[in-house]
Amino acid sequence: xxxxxxxxxLWVLPFLVLGLAAQEAGVRLGFIPQVMIAAxxxxxxxxxxxxxxxxxxxxxxxxxxxxxxxxxxxxxxGVPVGWALHRFRLLNRAYESWFVGLGAAPLILLYPLFLVMxxxxxxxxxxxxxxxxxxxxxxxxxxxxDGVRPVLIAVGKSFKLSGLRLFWKVQFPAAVPVIFTGIxxxxxxxxxxxxxLEFLVNIGGLGRLINDLAERFETAAxxxxxxxxxxxxxxxxxxxxxxxxxxxxx
Amino acid sequence: xxxxxxxxxxxxxxxxxLRLATLVVLGxxxxxxxxxxxxxxxxxxxxxxxxKALFAILFDGKFYQHLGITLWQVVASMVVxxxxxxxxxxxxxxxxxxxxxxxxxxxxxxxxxxxxxxxVLILMFGVGSGSKIAMGALSCFxxxxxxxxxxxxxxxxxxxxxxxxxxxxxxQMLTLVYLPAVMRPVITGVRLGLGMAITGVLLSQIRLSNxxxxxxxxxxxxxxxxxxxxxxxxxxxxxAALANAGVASVERRLGG
Numbered sequence: 001x002x003x004x005x006x007x008x009x010l011w012v013l014p015f016l017v018l019g020l021a022a023q024e025a026g027v028r029l030g031f032i033p034q035v036m037i038a039a040x041x042x043x044x045x046x047x048x049x050x051x052x053x054x055x056x057x058x059x060x061x062x063x064x065x066x067x068x069x070x071x072x073x074x075x076x077x078g079v080p081v082g083w084a085l086h087r088f089r090l091l092n093r094a095y096e097s098w099f100v101g102l103g104a105a106p107l108i109l110l111y112p113l114f115l116v117m118x119x120x121x122x123x124x125x126x127x128x129x130x131x132x133x134x135x136x137x138x139x140x141x142x143x144x145x146d147g148v149r150p151v152l153i154a155v156g157k158s159f160k161l162s163g164l165r166l167f168w169k170v171q172f173p174a175a176v177p178v179i180f181t182g183i184x185x186x187x188x189x190x191x192x193x194x195x196x197l198e199f200l201v202n203i204g205g206l207g208r209l210i211n212d213l214a215e216r217f218e219t220a221a222x223x224x225x226x227x228x229x230x231x232x233x234x235x236x237x238x239x240x241x242x243x244x245x246x247x248x249x250x
Numbered sequence: 251x252x253x254x255x256x257x258x259x260x261x262x263x264x265x266x267x268l269r270l271a272t273l274v275v276l277g278x279x280x281x282x283x284x285x286x287x288x289x290x291x292x293x294x295x296x297x298x299x300x301x302k303a304l305f306a307i308l309f310d311g312k313f314y315q316h317l318g319i320t321l322w323q324v325v326a327s328m329v330v331x332x333x334x335x336x337x338x339x340x341x342x343x344x345x346x347x348x349x350x351x352x353x354x355x356x357x358x359x360x361x362x363x364x365x366x367x368x369x370v371l372i373l374m375f376g377v378g379s380g381s382k383i384a385m386g387a388l389s390c391f392x393x394x395x396x397x398x399x400x401x402x403x404x405x406x407x408x409x410x411x412x413x414x415x416x417x418x419x420x421x422q423m424l425t426l427v428y429l430p431a432v433m434r435p436v437i438t439g440v441r442l443g444l445g446m447a448i449t450g451v452l453l454s455q456i457r458l459s460n461x462x463x464x465x466x467x468x469x470x471x472x473x474x475x476x477x478x479x480x481x482x483x484x485x486x487x488x489x490a491a492l493a494n495a496g497v498a499s500v501e502r503r504l505g506g
Contacts (some may be wrong), residue, residue: 006350008347008348008350009350009351009353009354009355010349011347011351012352012355015411036371036373036374037373037374041290058432068424090264090268091264091268093265094264094266094268094269094272095263095268095269095272098269102489104445104492104494105487105491106445106448106449106452106487106490107485108449109452109453109456109464109467109483109487110483111311112456112467112468112471112479112483113479113480113483114470115471116292116476116479117293169277188358191363192361192362193363195363195366196365196366196453198367199363199365199366199368200453200456200457207363209364210366210369211369214369214430219373222369222370223370226366226367226370228361229363229366230359230362233361233362233363234358234359234362236428237358237361
């Protein structure tokens with residue numbers, strides 16, 4: 001009971017249940033048109049159909065496969081670039097503002113351009129996921145490398161480490177928590193962009209599922225799929241946040 | 251204490267030269283690919299063609315009609331989403347328990363892909379401006395709410411105690427203490443939200459619309475007017491950057 005009182009977030013749950021009950025009653029009594037808003041029980045009833053007929057699990061696998069592929073490319077390209085910005089200050093002074101500007105720009109709007117260049121396929125979706133994911137990886141790698149305590153580098157040098165060995169044994173491990181923050185941000189923006197593009201271009205996994213259901217006027221199933229995507233995004237966000245906290249120095 | 255880093259004039263110039271050289275190399279690479287590869291030429295029209303398309307669009311009255319529709323939808327979505335975000339943020343900030351109750355939901359729902367809700371918004375508000383404004387409002391609501399909530403919670407308690415010691419009414423406390431104190435975080439939220447509102451509105455126009463800059467861009471794509479599409483996207487990014495710079499200058503004036 002005490003735990004309930006000390007966690008205000010839980011107080012919202014009764015109101016959420018009340019809201020869903022009102023939605024159910026509103027749809028069943030005809031106050032809310034069924035084509036506009038589906039009853040929660042009808043949405044739940046569509047879940048087995050989503051899994052069996054719409055290949056929900058395969059679509060989750062595809063969307064996350066694309067997200068992780070984009071993030072892996074972003075790490076492969078972003079960590080060396082971030083290191084170069086740290087190592088060569090001229091590069092940092094020249095390009096940091098470009099990376100910051102690109103990070104704030106609505107890059108997803110460039111998708112017609114990417115369709116023209118690379119065609120309507122999964123590679124294009126992955127490439128656009130990579131493009132948004134690489135920016136936080138670069139910036140956070142540079143920040144992490146800049147933040148390595150000089151005493152650690154001095155200790156490494158006193159053990160006669162230099163160049164690549166100093167990087168792998170000292171600098172990189174010390175910068176990992178900050179670099180992971182960049183990877184986490186990259187994963188999140190990549191997932192958001194990939195789902196949005198799947199929806200807009202009608203290709204791929206979860207985003208395409210919502211588009212397909214909307215075009216077939218399967219309102220209840222569409223609400224189920226949207227709820228599922230929101231739930232999976234939140235879970236992914238929470239999990240990566242936990243890993244980030246675990247990696248952070250205590 | 252470390253000595254302040256002195257940047258010599260040469261050091262100041264080198265990054266600018268490097269940036270210029272990068273732009274020149276990228277431009278030359280683009281132009282070479284465009285001129286000497288007939289397949290790439292379809293996707294990458296020459297820079298001259300893009301520049302011509304840009305000027306033609308700027309002198310075409312139709313562009314300004316579409317621009318007007320986009321601006322109206324973005325402004326309307328900022329008003330709806332901004333008022334809802336600031337209102338709920340102030341309420342949640344002042345009623346701390348309420349704020350603590352809603353904050354985790356808002357925090358975790360903020361980074362979900364909003365565009366997938368577009369079919370629901372179309373069912374609710376139709377295929378016209380309503381669904382685009384709703385999408386823009388939904389997109390900017392979360393950053394504005396989170397920023398306002400954090401702003402109220404970070405108000406210096408001394409300011410609140412001074413207000414109370416002068417026996418200010420709740421209304422006076424709101425207008426004389428809370429609102430001035432949260433102005434900066436609200437503007438920061440507005441700046442973040444504006445970018446999201448622009449993206450939300452334009453993506454909805456691209457998805458289903460017959461007006462607006464998003465519609466113009468996707469129409470150019472669908473009719474293979476690739477140079478026009480590049481020109482429209484350049485203009486869209488320039489306008490988004492201009493809007494962001496405008497709000498950022500207000501933010502700086504407020505002491506950001």
